[in-house]
Amino acid sequence: MLGEDRRNKILQRVSQLLAEVDPEVHLHEVVLDSTRQQLAFMLQKGEWPVVIGMNWLDYVSHRDEELKERLAQSLQARLEAARLRQAREEEEE
C-alpha cells in the first residue's frame, strides 16, 4: 500500500493532468498492488467508475506531457468500453 505522502503526491499530480484532459473526470483513489509494480487510478466520470492501470516505472519515468497523453488514451479507451457496456446493459433490460 502507498504511504500517505506518496499517495497524496500522486493524487495531486494525476488530478491536475486529468483536469486538463477532461474536467468532468474525478480521481478518487490510487492503489499500488502487492508486487509494487502496478498502479491503478480509480476515477469517476458522472455515474461511471473508471479504473486505469499503469506500470509504476512508466509513471515515474514519464514526464507530465507524456503521462497526460497516456492518461487521455487510457481514459478514452475505458469510456468507450463503458459506453459499450451501458449499451449492452440497456439492451439486456
Add this chain to the structure above:
Amino acid sequence: MLPRLKRVLLGSPLRSAELHEQRLTKAAALTVFASDNLSSTAYATEEILLVLMVAGSLMLPNVVPIAGAITILLIIVVLSYGQLIRTYPHGGGGYTVAKENLGVGAGLVAAAALMLDYILTVAVSVAAGIAAMTSAFPVLLPYRTWLCAAAIALMMTANLRGVRESARVFAPFVYTFVVCAFALIFTGVYRHFVEGLQPKMAYIPPEQPDYSTLFLLLSGFAAGCTALTGVEAISNGVQAFRKPVVRNAQITLYVMAAILGCMFLGVSYLSQLYGVLPFKDGHETVVSQIAGHVFGKDVAGLGFFYYLTQLSTMFILILAANTCFAGFPRLASVLAEDRFAPRQLANLGDRLVFSNGIVLLGGLSLALIVGFGGRVHALIPLYAIGVFLAFTLSQSGLVVHWMKTRERGRGWRLALNLLGALTTGVVMLVIVYVKFLHGAWVVVIAVPLLMYLFWKTRRHYFLVTKQLSLADFDRPHVARHTVIVPVAPTPNRVVLTAIEYATSISKDVIAVTVNTDARSRKEIQENWKRFVEDVPLVILDSPYRSVVQPLLRFIGEIEDLRHDDKVSVILPEFVPARWWHNLFHNQTSLVLKGALLFRPNIVVTSVPHHLRE
C-alpha cells in the same frame, strides 16, 4: 417452522435402508396401482351407451357384446403386460421396452404419451369426482376449483408420506367400491331372476336415422376402451412390490384385470337387463340408476347400499388419480436417470418416494384444472389415446425382443405380444379416427412437444458434462488475486470481519463504498483509516442514489484491469436473529450476489455475521 410443518404433514424422514420395508404387499399394491383402472367401471358402460343412443334404444343391447370385446382386449393386454413385467422387472414400462427394442425415439413417444395421460387422468378424475360431490351438494359449486385443489393436495400429501402410507389411507375406499360393485351385480341378477324385478324399459327413437351401424359400434368400442386406462401402471412400478417382485406384480395385475373385467361386464349386463338409458345432461349416472333400481333408495333397507355405492364411486373417481401419483413419478425418475428429464426427478425424498415427481404431477394437473375452471370434460376425448399408443409401442418392443432372444417358450410369447401389439394398434387408430375432431388432435401436438423438451433436456446435460469434462483440460493458473469488498460508508463489525477475511486470502484488497448522501469524502476516508489502515477505500459518488449499479460497474472495471487477475468479491452480510427482521433491512448483498452470479470470471463469497437479538 417450515421443517416442523413438513414433519407434521409428511412424517419423519426414513433411512435408505428402510426402502424394502416401504414396499407393498399385493393387497396394498392393488389400492395404489388399480384405482385408476377399477374406477373406469363407473363410467365406461355409460360412455358406450351414450354413443349407441344415437341410434335409439334398439342399438342399446349391443353394449354387452361391446363390453365383451373390450374384456377380451383387456385379457390380451394384461397377458402381454404380464410378459413385460417378467422381462423388465426393474420397471419403466412402455418407455423402457420401446427404447431398448425399437429405439430411443419410440421410447420417448411412449413416455410422452404416458406422461400426458397421467396428467390428464389426475385432472379429469379429480374434476369428475368433485363434480359428483357438487351434484349432490350444489351449494359447493362455486368452490369447485378449490375443492379440486384440496383433493389434489390431499393425494399429494398422502403420497409424499410414502407409498405404504398412501395405500393405508386409500385402501378402505378402493375395497368399499369393489365390494359395492359386486354387491350391486349379484343383487341385480338375483332380484331379476329370483324376485322378478322388472326393467324400466323405454323406447327411444333414433336421433340420426341415417347412422352407420359399423361406425357406431366402432365409436362405442372406442368410447368403452377408456376402461383399459391404468393397466400399464403396475408395469411402471414393479419395484414397488415386495419380493418376489415379478410374481407379486404379475398376480396383482391379473387380479386387477379379473376384478375390472367382472365389474365392467356385470354393470354392462345390468344396464341391458334393466333397460337403463344414459342421460345426456349427466344429471344421473348409469351406475346410479342401476343401483337406485336394484337397491331402492330407502336408507333403512337395501337403499343404504345405494348411498354407499354412490359415495364409494365418488371416492374411487377421485382416487383414480392416485394411480398416477404412483406411476408418473416412477416413469419420470427413469427418464431422469436417462437424462431426458431434470435429475431432481430421480431423487428419493425423505419418505423414500420420488417427491419431486409427485409435486410436479400435482402442480401440472392443478394448473390444468385451474386453466379449465374445474370443467375438464373437454379433456376426456384425449383419454386413452396416450395409453393405447404406449400399449402398442411396448407390445411391439416385446415382439422385437422375442425375435432377438433364444429363450424357451419365445414362440408363444412372441405370438401373444404380436396379438397385443396388433389389437392395441388397431384400437388406437380407431380411437384417433373416432375422436380426432373431439380433441384427439391435441395429443398429436402435445406428444412431439414433450419429446422436444426431453431432447432439449438431454442435450443440456450432454453440454454440461462436456464442459465439465477433464479431457483436454489445462489447469488454470491464477497469477494474481484481487479482492473487492463492498462496504458501508461507516465501518462496523460486519465490515471489519469481512476485511479481515479478505486480507487473509489476498494481499490485494480494495474496499469500495457508494456515497449516496453526499457526505464529505474526507470525513469518510478519515473514519475508515481509524479502523482499517492497510486496505484502501474507494468512494464512488452516486448522483442518482443507486448503490448496486456503481458497484457492479466498478467491479467490471477491476475485472478488465488485468487479464491474468482473478477477482473475488467478498460480501459482508449480517444475519438477523429472526427471519422477519430481514424486512427491516436493505438486501444490497443479496441483489449484488444475484447480479454477480452471471459474471463468469468473478468469485463471490459471503462473510456472514450472525446477530443474537
